[in-house]
Amino acid sequence: MVSEPFDAVIIGGGPAGAAAARLLASWGHSVRLLTRTVDHTRSLGESLPPSCEKLFDLLGATDAINNGGFLTSTGNTVWWGEGTTRTAAFVDGATGWQVVRHDFDALLLRLAASAGAQVVRGALVRDVRLASANGRPGPAVSTVEYGTDDQSRHEVQASFVLDCSGRTGVVARRGYRVADPTQTTLALAATWTRPDGWGLADASHTLVETYADGWAWSVPVTPLRRYVTVMVDPRTTDLGGDRGVISRYEREIGKTAALRGLLEGATRNTVPWGCDASLYHADVCGGPGVLLVGDAASFIDPLSSYGVKKALASAWLAAVVVHTSLTNVSLAGVALDLFTTREREIHDASVRQSTTFFAEAAARHLHPFWTGRAGAGDPAGPEPAADVDIARLREDAAVLAAFEALRGARQIGLRRGDRLRIEARPALTTREVVLEERLVLPTWPADGHGIRFLRDIDLVRLVELAPEYEQVPDLFEAYVRRCPPVSLPDFLGALSVLLAKGALVIT
Numbered sequence: 088m089v090s091e092p093f094d095a096v097i098i099g100g101g102p103a104g105a106a107a108a109r110l111l112a113s114w115g116h117s118v119r120l121l122t123r124t125v126d127h128t129r130s131l132g133e134s135l136p137p138s139c140e141k142l143f144d145l146l147g148a149t150d151a152i153n154n155g156g157f158l159t160s161t162g163n164t165v166w167w168g169e170g171t172t173r174t175a176a177f178v179d180g181a182t183g184w185q186v187v188r189h190d191f192d193a194l195l196l197r198l199a200a201s202a203g204a205q206v207v208r209g210a211l212v213r214d215v216r217l218a219s220a221n222g223r224p225g226p227a228v229s230t231v232e233y234g235t236d237d238q239s240r241h242e243v244q245a246s247f248v249l250d251c252s253g254r255t256g257v258v259a260r261r262g263y264r265v266a267d268p269t270q271t272t273l274a275l276a277a278t279w280t281r282p283d284g285w286g287l288a289d290a291s292h293t294l295v296e297t298y299a300d301g302w303a304w305s306v307p308v309t310p311l312r313r314y315v316t317v318m319v320d321p322r323t324t325d326l327g328g329d330r331g332v333i334s335r336y337e338r339e340i341g342k343t344a345a346l347r348g349l350l351e352g353a354t355r356n357t358v359p360w361g362c363d364a365s366l367y368h369a370d371v372c373g374g375p376g377v378l379l380v381g382d383a384a385s386f387i388d389p390l391s392s393y394g395v396k397k398a399l400a401s402a403w404l405a406a407v408v409v410h411t412s413l414t415n416v417s418l419a420g421v422a423l424d425l426f427t428t429r430e431r432e433i434h435d436a437s438v439r440q441s442t443t444f445f446a447e448a449a450a451r452h453l454h455p456f457w458t459g460r461a462g463a464g465d466p467a468g469p470e471p472a473a474d475v476d477i478a479r480l481r482e483d484a485a486v487l488a489a490f491e492a493l494r495g496a497r498q499i500g501l502r503r504g505d506r507l508r509i510e511a512r513p514a515l516t517t518r519e520v521v522l523e524e525r526l527v528l529p530t531w532p533a534d535g536h537g538i539r540f541l542r543d544i545d546l547v548r549l550v551e552l553a554p555e556y557e558q559v560p561d562l563f564e565a566y567v568r569r570c571p572p573v574s575l576p577d578f579l580g581a582l583s584v585l586l587a588k589g590a591l592v593i594t
Contacts, residue, residue, distance in 0.1 A: 110403060161177060168297060274362050281352065300455075
């Protein structure tokens with residue numbers, strides 16, 4: 088007897104899988120999560136930036152994270168490129184988290200189970216038969232076959248399969264994934280302790296240092312214990328031939344300056360281990376009934392410290408897409424397209440950022456490790472949503488001129504610009520994809536998605552109201568009667584932007 092299909096089967100119990108499972112289960116969906124046994128001795132330490140808190144809030148996990156015993160961090164200390172020390176505190180005194188991934192992942196799995204997700208531990212996925220290949224009548228379902236030991240075989244069916252298996256890529260390796268040949272990287276890691284402390288100005292900081300043919304970083308997980316990892320390219324770095332991992336690791340640490348000095352007098356607690364940190368991405372992040380989530384879809388350079396944040400954001404987006412597809416079939420295709428678009432944008436933004444950092448290091452080190460990476464992306468390429476950056480708009484000469492024109496006019500006559508379109512575009516709420524009307528202009532916003540709100544001003548409603556009034560105060564009063572209250576400075580700023588960008592024209 089075949090049981091009713093689950094709404095979602097999730098492969099992988101890392102941050103992406105656990106977060107997606109918790110969200111979907113808490114939204115009333117049936118979820119089974121399959122997670123394999125992980126070697127705890129090779130768990131890494133990772134930095135989570137303060138901006139992760141918004142995602143923790145979405146997950147309903149903030150209290151659990153804050154009470155999880157993780158070390159909090161106030162920022163980063165970096166020796167990059169020119170070798171001088173840069174200390175950067177998080178903005179406004181915010182704090183991030185320094186976590187041991189095994190402990191962090193286990194906490195998220197417990198939260199997923201508490202929300203109602205069925206968590207199967209020690210599961211090895213043997214086969215995935217996607218809905219498009221089943222040929223079954225009625226609602227499309229996929230089948231995942233797995234075992235919890237060498238002999239056992241189980242099958243579970245679901246409307247959606249979420250590949251959250253990270254680098255393993257259970258589904259992602261079926262033609263979705265594209266390797267980046269310029270970014271072959273091996274990470275060699277170990278943990279260290281220093282009973283008398285590290286002698287740093289702020290021992291909570293993540294430390295990052297470049298050297299001739301690689302870079303190293305260190306994450307504290309207690310006041311006395313730190314992970315220290317070196318990142319090298321086997322194609323351009325001589326790793327010592329047949330030497331063991333310990334010798335290779337010590338040789339790389341010896342190339343650093345600041346970290347080498349820091350480790351003098353410290354004790355290495357673990358045998359160094361290696362793991363692949365090469366980059367890859369997927370041009371298409373899923374299809375009907377299947378999504379590639381988190382590191383299954385793309386792996387961004389650890390330099391960003393945004394790996395876990397990216398996984399959590401991807402999980403939230405995947406959960407929204409699944410929820411929308413199951414509750415509003417008419418938007419399933421739109422939701423799937425939005426998922427791939429957003430995943431690609433996050434990956435591309437990371438590549439641009441990393442390329443800029445690599446170019447800075449290449450100017451000093453002049454080694455193929457750096458010059459190859461510096462040429463891998465286009466740091467001058469357009470950044471999504473760059474034109475809606477509020478700080479830039481406040482300095483935009485056309486916006487300032489429009490503001491002065493409004494101030495100097497005894498009365499105004501406004502009409503819609505000839506190139507303006509108002510179109511329904513996909514947008515995200517907390518748990519669903521919707522279609523909303525947005526302003527669309529040929530060159531603004533730069534990402535092509537259109538724009539609805541600017542500083543809480545509903546731009547579509549403002550464009551619709553503007554031609555009916557000849558005085559700015561009257562237009563403002565009409566707007567606040569129809570929309571939630573806003574400040575007059577924000578209103579004038581939004582109106583100036585609409586004029587500067589050609590959405591409105593003074594007649």
